[in-house]
Amino acid sequence: MDIIYGSPAQVGIVQRAAALHRLIGDDPRFTYQGRTVSLVGETPEAAGIVTDLVRLQGYSSVQFLPRAASARIQAHLAQAGLNPVEWEQFWGQDSALEAARDFLAGYSPPDGLELCETDADTDDDTIHRICAMSQDQGVLTVPGSVMRGAGPRGVMMYVRAPDGAVVAAGGGYMSYHPDSVRATEAFWGMLATAPDWRGKRLACWVGATVILRLAERYGARGFSSGVKADNAASQAMCTRLGLIQSEFVYSGATDPAMLGDGPITR
Numbered sequence: 001m002d003i004i005y006g007s008p009a010q011v012g013i014v015q016r017a018a019a020l021h022r023l024i025g026d027d028p029r030f031t032y033q034g035r036t037v038s039l040v041g042e043t044p045e046a047a048g049i050v051t052d053l054v055r056l057q058g059y060s061s062v063q064f065l066p067r068a069a070s071a072r073i074q075a076h077l078a079q080a081g082l083n084p085v086e087w088e089q090f091w092g093q094d095s096a097l098e099a100a101r102d103f104l105a106g107y108s109p110p111d112g113l114e115l116c117e118t119d120a121d122t123d124d125d126t127i128h129r130i131c132a133m134s135q136d137q138g139v140l141t142v143p144g145s146v147m148r149g150a151g152p153r154g155v156m157m158y159v160r161a162p163d164g165a166v167v168a169a170g171g172g173y174m175s176y177h178p179d180s181v182r183a184t185e186a187f188w189g190m191l192a193t194a195p196d197w198r199g200k201r202l203a204c205w206v207g208a209t210v211i212l213r214l215a216e217r218y219g220a221r222g223f224s225s226g227v228k229a230d231n232a233a234s235q236a237m238c239t240r241l242g243l244i245q246s247e248f249v250y251s252g253a254t255d256p257a258m259l260g261d262g263p264i265t266r
């Protein structure tokens with residue numbers, strides 16, 4: 001049985017997304033980071049396709065959407081009775097690689113903390129701790145199976161305290177199709193730090209290491225994340241790691257029939 005955290009509605013969305021990805025994962029128009037299937041880029045059909053993706057899963061968006069095109073998409077989604085939602089797309093290429101290297105060269109983590117990566121042998125208890133800590137911060141994680149290497153290629157990391165508690169986590173996935181113009185881009189994020197451990201650069205430690213591992217292992221040359229306009233901490237963290245607010249947004253919606261008024265993630 002896979003480990004998926006979230007409300008029953010969120011779990012349903014992640015399960016439907018996995019099923020949808022199994023059916024359409026060979027279509028380069030779509031992106032899947034282990035949580036949800038979204039559309040990539042602006043096309044004349046984008047509004048209709050993303051509406052269908054929301055209806056099928058409960059949430060979806062168009063990524064790498066030029067900001068000027070978002071109003072049309074958001075209006076279409078609202079017209080369909082869905083709850084429109086928009087994230088700023090923070091994005092870095094060389095700037096992210098340079099910032100990650102610079103950060104790690106100058107960083108000394110607090111004593112006793114260990115930075116670890118999930119793999120096929122990661123035990124259930126650790127997966128539960130990563131998911132629970134992240135969910136407490138409002139962050140929807142990928143399923144345990146994806147953390148263990150099924151699904152998109154990627155890197156999931158966490159910081160373990162001496163008592164075994166997971167105090168920070170985050171990851172990145174090669175979420176775009178190999179035939180997509182975004183093939184060398186990675187979705188990066190899902191970063192969360194437990195409240196008592198914030199401000200110690202743990203998110204940067206995790207995030208910078210994820211960036212470099214994605215680059216070394218999978219040839220990732222771009223890294224992007226959706227960040228809400230009011231999430232100052234996440235924006236500061238992204239900027240510190242060379243991901244800056246781009247001309248793109250993630251423009252999407254949730255389906256109130258499946259998710260109510262709740263958010264899909266931070």
Ligand SMILES: CC(C)(COP(=O)(O)OP(=O)(O)OC[C@H]1O[C@@H](n2cnc3c(N)ncnc32)[C@H](O)[C@@H]1OP(=O)(O)O)[C@@H](O)C(=O)NCCC(=O)NCCS
Nearest residue numbers: 137191192193198199200201202203204233234236237266
């Ligand atoms: C975002 C989050 C992961 C940052 O964790 P953290 O470990 O405290 O972050 P760091 O200590 O690595 O700080 C990274 C940078 O962000 C800045 N920062 C952190 N919190 C901040 C805040 N509340 N306001 C402004 N800047 C902030 C830090 O000063 C640092 O920048 P600097 O090195 O240039 O000074 C954490 O606040 C969190 O879990 N938030 C809730 C979940 C979330 O929103 N995740 C992101 C989803 S998009």
